[in-house]
Amino acid sequence: MASSLAFTPLPTRGGWRRALAGACAALLLSGSLPPPARAQNNLPALGDSVxxxxxxxxxxxxxxxxxxxxxxxxxxxxxxxxxxxxESLWQPLVAAARSRGEIDGDTTGRFAWEVFLVRDRSVNAFALPGGFVGVHLGLIAMTASSDELASVLAHELSHVTQRHIARSITNSRRQSLLSAAAMILGVIAAGRSGSADAANAVIAGGQAAAIQGQLNFSRDMEREADRIGFGLLTGAGFSPAGMAAMFEKLDQASRLNDSGSYPYLRSHPLTTERIGEARSRLGAAVRRNAR
Incomplete structure (x- = not known):
């Protein structure tokens, strides 16, 4: 099946990251996507867990x-x-995920577990299907410590280990590989112009309002990635203060008009509940270490 999917080459220096985020968001929508065509339902049963x-x-x-x-x-x-x-931050987190059982027998040898860099000054990171996580250079520049950057990686890794993309598709029961691939192809092609409006035009028809060119996980999935990511962060030997510090930094940035410099805030919106839970976990960890 994979050989039947042809992808348009990505645009050079022109908005493909936001377009790709929008495409991946299409995988996560539940109620706003139309049912896939009948031909798209004839996918092989792979016998996997999700x-x-x-x-x-x-x-x-x-x-x-x-x-x-x-x-x-x-x-x-x-x-x-x-x-x-x-890699010095990523590999300990992957090892912690394996030791904690977050990476199970289904995915341990079949997902890539690969982190890569994107040459972009904006503050962003994103998870892709199959165990890939991208990090913008702007995010690295923003972090004041390796613990802060590791907290973002732990969060994105948790989106992968918990298979949030596949779980969203399964829950909706209205999406398939072919329709998802077609959406990715279309949005990447629209990204040629470097215009968010062009990307939104491709996903119009009831989808643009929900996607808005961003990768939006559900509130429950964000909280799950926070909780599991915190465990990975501390399990890998990083300071538990890293996640709370990063949240506070992002929260401060969200109060400003960032003019598009912080796409991570739109794809992973902070709430007072998430920030409060991060601080509570930090307090609990400090109390345990003080005993």
Whole structure:
């Protein structure tokens, strides 16, 4: 099936990251997408744990196709020094996820568990199907410590380990691999112009209002990624203060007119509840360490 999906080359230096985020958001919508065409329902049953129509193997194939296009784009940052720094944070988190059982037998050898850099000054990070996580250079520049950056990676890794994309599709029962791939193709093509309006035009017809060019997980999934991510952060040996500090920094930024510099805030909106829970977890961790 994977060979039947042809992707338009990504635009150079022109808004593909926001377009891709919008495409992935399409995977997460439940009620606003139209039912897939009849031909799109004839997907092989893979026998994976989340969904017969969007199992582990299917999700990885989709992720691989997206990554093949991303690696061809000039904004894919192949910087050995920065990649080594990112890996020094990422690998302990992946190891902690394995030891805690967040990475199970279905995904441990079948997902990529790969982190990569995007040459963009905006503050953002995003999870893709199949175990890929992208990090903008702007996010790295914003963080004051490795603990803060690790907290974002832990959160995004938790979106992957909990298979939030596949779970959303399964819950909606109105989406399939082919319709998801078609949406990604269309939004990436619209990204050629570098215009958010062009990307929104592709996903019009009841979807633009819900997607708005951003990757929006549900509130419950954000809270789950916070909770599990905090466990990964501390389990990997990072300071538990990293997540609360990052939330506070992002919360301060959200009070300003960022003019598009903080897409992470739109794709992962902060709430007083999430910030309060992060501070409560930090307080509990400090009390345990003080005993």
């Amino acid at each position: 969904s017969e129509d969007f199992g582990v193997g299917t999700e990885r194939r989709l992720g691989d196709q997206i990554m093949r296009e991303i690696r061809r784009d000039p904004d894919y940052a192949d910087d050995p020094l920065l990649q080594d720094y990112l």
